[in-house]
Amino acid sequence: MGSDSGQLYESMQYWREMSAQAEAGLLEIPESVAAQCDAACADYIAHLEGMVQKTEFLVDLDAFGTLPSAQQLGRKFKRLADGEERSAAVVIRQHIEVIELMRSVFRRYFVETEAVDRSVGARIGDIGAGVGE
Numbered sequence: 001m002g003s004d005s006g007q008l009y010e011s012m013q014y015w016r017e018m019s020a021q022a023e024a025g026l027l028e029i030p031e032s033v034a035a036q037c038d039a040a041c042a043d044y045i046a047h048l049e050g051m052v053q054k055t056e057f058l059v060d061l062d063a064f065g066t067l068p069s070a071q072q073l074g075r076k077f078k079r080l081a082d083g084e085e086r087s088a089a090v091v092i093r094q095h096i097e098v099i100e101l102m103r104s105v106f107r108r109y110f111v112e113t114e115a116v117d118r119s120v121g122a123r124i125g126d127i128g129a130g131v132g133e
Helices: 002-023 031-055 068-082 088-131
Strands: none
Touching: 002 088, 031 088, 068 088
């Protein structure tokens, strides 16, 4: 898990740096490309969220039988599947966090553009309304 955690941290740092570059105007992504990347991220997040839900069913504790050692082994596998620490579910949620960070970078290029377009449209409408008076 150590190297995976390091890679996750590096991915988070990378996308934070990309976000800072985008904020500073040093990174340019065409609006249509950003929208396509955002859509791909949204699809992937939905897929990963489905995987998180399925981790609940990866282990059937009843299938391990009634022996205390078997029950103990079943609980161990259950923790690995959907426990709170170092489980498959936690790792998948961490990947979702990285993808959400990626989306925040991509969305900057078309969400802000849409807001600016609405703002400019409203101002033009106001100007047009003042001309007829």
